[in-house]
Amino acid sequence: MSNHVYIFDTTLRDGEQSPGATMNLEEKLGLARQLEALGVDIIEAGFPAASQGDFEAVRAIAGEVKDIQVAALCRALEKDIDRGWEAIKDAAHPRIHTFLATSEIHMAHKLRKTREQVLAMAEAAVKHAAAYTDNVEFSAEDASRSDWEFLAKVCEIVINAGATTVNIPDTVGYAQPFEFGELIAYLLKNVPNSNRAVFSVHCHNDLGLAVANSLSAIRAGARQAEVTLSGIGERAGNASLEELVMALATRHELYKVDCGINTRQLYPSCRRLSQIIGQPIPPYKAIVGTNAFAHESGIHQDGVLKNPLTYEIMTPESVGRKGTDMVIGKHSGSHAIKAKLVELGYELDERQLGVVFSAVKDLADKKERVFDEDVEALVLEKVYRRRDKYHMKDMTVFSGTHGVPPHAAMVLEILDGEDVVEVRRNSAFGEGPVDALFKCIGEMVGFAPTLDRFQINAVTGGTDAQATVTVRIMHGPKAAVGRGTNEDILVASAMAFINALNRLEKMREEKEECPTL
Ligand code: KIV
């Protein structure tokens, strides 16, 4: 058996299904390039049949990424597979990933199909996909709650139909590590043609066991792990890429397997994701949290000073962490910023470099120290944010304790492509400054979505730090997430709200209809 474990990253698909993690096309492309630098084997770029936006994102990633495989997720339906193939056919290494549920509960209540019908559908879907490419993955959704004998039959049939990877998901995070390892060992032994496919696992974290289950499966012979950066994903998320990879590396003597991950890109990758989705990495998060290498107790500090191995099982440098650098001051030139951007993994053209350079200089005028995180936040805000329908030109907010209700005023531009087609002005009172701002904007766009979530995070430390605001708004059945970063939290709030409105607008244009997975 090979000792290479394929790392299949699904941050852009399962990860994006996590609330608040929606990304736009430019953000997805940037993250895909970062995943390539990280050294994953396969990127699951999205679910092309879900919406026109998903289709375009998958197609763009397929055109961009050259060295690694790009997978498109498709239900076991011909029309999904055709659409999926259309999106990835120009990739250097395309993979069709089709899935169908195999547990009794899913077959009876969700699919309303018998075992025989499911076997026939799985076989037909894989055959249809295999007519396009010899790189076909089949996932038996809810495999961990499926009857083992039936699951083995499904695996045998799809391998005969042309599947080269068979994925065994713990879709609802129900499995226990010893049991999941036994399931993989059972399948490898009892599926007669198991030697003709790579067995993969895809574990969810509902009981906090996603990484443990994946490791147990690898120990039993699985040779692909489906993971996400920082473990983002449906509900409690997926197995975290950085935790799994560092467990394999740190305890290599136990697992005796290798993967192609450049571990020094782990922290930069998780930080990039965190900046894009506007959600901070929790401080206690293994491998990448601020506290992961911080020693607080005196005894620990003393030990680490004498020999880091006393309390450190891996070095911060090995996962790409170093002290926060001060990157630039008022007097730094464009070369310094260009070098910093390359170090952070951003390849920008001359025009984009110019935009970031002047934004960094503006920030350096207002802020004592500009950090890596500040520069990344500016790139995401100034380069990756696309010009949508609504654009804030100017705003002001009055707020305080002087007996006057908080009051906001704004000039909002309406764009058609790059052209400003209308300028609207408005002002409104509110219960607080954010309420005033959101009312003011709602009146200008002609509808008032409900604010479902509002979160502020400081990009760095310091009272002069930039803030990233993330909002989730609801309008009827539709929800959209928006983000904004600025050194003024109210400006960041307005930007986030307008960003969410633009996303709602985009959904309306695309009539986005997401089929149930
Ligand atoms: O959790 C799951 O079962 C999935 C499949 C589509 C692979 O995400």
Ligand code: ZN
């Ligand atoms: Zn999943």
